[in-house]
Amino acid sequence: MxxxxxxxxxxxxxxxxxxxxxxxxxxxxxxxxTNHHLFQPLLYQVATAALNPSDIAAATRSLFAPRDNVRVLMxxxxxxxxxxxxxxxxxxxxxxxxxxxxxxxxxxSFFGNDQWAEHAAVVKTMEDALSIRERLLAAFEQAEKEPDPAERARLLTCVVVGGGPTGVEMAGAIAELGRTSLVADYRYIKLDEIRIVLVEAGPRILTAFEPGQSEQALKALGNLGVEVQLAASVSNIDDRGVTIGDRLIPAANVIWSAGxxxxxxxxxxxxxxxxxxxxxxxxxxxxxxxxxxxxxxxxxxxxxxxxxxxxxxxxxxxxxxxxxxxxxxxxxxGAPLPGPFKYRNWGMMAVVGRSKAVADFGSIKLSGFVAWLTWSLVHLMLLIDFRSRSSVYLAWSYAWFTRDRIARLLTRKSVPNFQTPSAQEKRI
Missing domain, CATH: 3.50.50.60 (FAD/NAD(P)-binding domain)
Structure with a gap:
């Protein structure tokens, strides 16, 4: 046997x-x-309408031939x-x-504050990404018809917690989605109303990279209109937004990528x-x-x-x-066993919006367009199959030339309710 x-x-x-x-x-x-293998490094792009779910996922059993010795169970x-x-x-x-x-x-991990999970989205599964995409798009739809300036400001504010690669990439992608793709489609939403805040408890973002690269990423985020708050510890997250110390940032969307x-x-x-x-x-x-x-x-x-x-x-x-x-x-x-596992570090990369990235390959440090191009090529090659590579390449090419996003559909009849209790009371 x-x-x-x-x-x-x-x-x-x-x-x-x-x-x-x-x-x-x-x-x-x-x-x-689940029944699919998910390419998680690009999950944030599904959340920000740059890619479709099928671009970064493949049915797991389709990756094995029927006569292989691998049985797949959901x-x-x-x-x-x-x-x-x-x-x-x-x-x-x-x-x-x-x-x-x-x-x-x-x-x-919410570091012992599990109650925050009710109000802060995470990006681990396809369901997470689609939920974030729905909430981001629905916030703009609701802001377009919101007469109260304070409530409009809250609807158009998104806070990303965590300044690692995931948080940086997410904040940059949301800024591009809101400030380039969406703002042009809405008559009553102005560019200066859109606020993207990246909150990091440490003294700099991308701490795994060299300080100089962190500064380059910080500058790139600033050029995208992202407000970065460093040495800022979150004390609470609720339906109103994010509290840093005793200061509340009203926000309809909060995304957690801190641990x-x-x-x-x-x-x-x-x-x-x-x-x-x-x-x-x-x-x-x-x-x-x-x-x-x-x-x-x-x-x-x-x-x-x-x-x-x-x-x-x-x-x-x-x-x-x-x-x-x-x-x-x-x-x-019964052959000789391999020695201890040794990890071969091929380097680190983080993309910061359109044509901007940082990459650390040990003795080789890249930034700007060259780093972004390297990041794009590496991620294309890491995708699971040719179909995924082709569709992602086409989507990225379209987005690069048009500054548009291909997956901006709200498919549910009911959209998320962003109103806080106080806002609901105003309408009664």
């Missing part, structure tokens, strides 16, 4: 592991809560019995395994976890004391040679997925 490998999560790490085991003498089961893991080597799911029952790969990813935490896979297998909940793993990505269970990607805390935990980036997850697949193949064949 062939060995059985169960992979939980069809993100970058899980998909890389599954592809690495295609053709191996094992039965692979890939479990995910299901949700409820628990794991490590001793009995079984994964318990909500619909498929118990799935036995000889090897288990946990690639469960991460969620956003992440691992999904609760450590509790499933009773494993030691880091502060963010990720599973502390051995140099071969296995769980201490459980050599047939591996954790990779955002759900794993891996100490690099310099003693620092690897960042939660797609390249880390993909490289770990390929490594674990190679390790399992070697074990099955």
């Amino acid at each position: 062939q060995k059985r490998v169960v992979i939980v999560g069809a993100g970058f790490g899980g998909l890389a592991a599954a592809k690495g085991l295609v053709g191996a003498p094992v039965d692979v089961t890939l479990i995910d809560r 299901d949700e893991v409820q628990a794991i019995d490590s001793a009995a080597q079984k994964v318990k799911t909500s619909e498929s029952g118990e799935l036995p395994f000889d090897y288990l790969i946990l690639a469960t990813g991460a969620d956003y 992440t935490k691992a999904r609760p896979s450590a509790a499933w297998i009773d494993a030691a976890a880091a502060r963010n909940g990720s599973i502390i793993v051995e140099p071969d990505c296995s769980v201490p004391g459980q050599p047939t269970i591996f954790a990779i990607g955002d759900g794993a805390s891996y100490q690099d040679t310099d003693g620092k935990a690897l960042p939660g980036l797609a390249p880390v997850a993909k490289q770990q997925g390929r490594y674990v697949a190679k390790l399992i193949r070697a074990r099955l064949a």
Whole structure:
């Protein structure tokens, strides 16, 4: 009987592991809560109407041939019995395994203020992105007919919390959406009414980059009309907006990108976890004391040679997925095992609106148009298939030449209600 490998999560790490085991003498089961693989680095562009959902997602089972040894299940893991080597799911029952790969990813963390989640959107899933897109577009529709200046100002204000790459890219994209694509379509909305605020608790944005590149990104955001508030700690988020200290920024839309935490896979297998909940793993990505269970990607805390935990980036997850697949193949064949996992850092990039980006490739630092072009080419090549690359290239080309966005449709009959209780009272 062939060995059985169960992979939980069809993100970058899980998909890389599954592809690495295609053709191996094992039965692979890939479990995910959705039926698609999502290219998360471009999710913010769906949220800001630059791309359609199908541009950055592909049905997971379509990535494997029918005769491959990979079975794809759309299901949700409820628990794991490590001793009995079984994964318990909500619909498929118990799935036995000889090897288990946990690639469960991460969620956003509100640093103990979970009540803020009711009023602040996050960008982790396709549903998140579409919800943000709907709210941004609906806010403009409502502002067009809003007679109260204060309420109009609140509707046309968006606050992005977190000055990392996700927050910077989101703030820049929203500014371009509002100040170039949308403002021209509305008769009664003026350019100076649109306010995009990026809030960062630290002294600068993009702290993983060099200070000079952070300054370049800050200047690029300013040119887009984004108001950046540094050393600004959020004290509250509610239906009125965001409070920094004791100062309220009234805003109809708040987007949170300030911190992440691992999904609760450590509790499933009773494993030691880091502060963010990720599973502390051995140099071969296995769980201490459980050599047939591996954790990779955002759900794993891996100490690099310099003693620092690897960042939660797609390249880390993909490289770990390929490594674990190679390790399992070697074990099955009785071949020499590969040495400890070593992450090859290809660099970091962040785009800041139209034709502006920063890139850090170690000894090579890029900024401006060259960095933006490099970012575009790299992301095109990282997309899952030729169809996605073609559609994204066409959408970007159209947006670059026309400054327009292709996906600005509100498809629901009812749009979000942005009115605060006080605004509702005024109308009664």
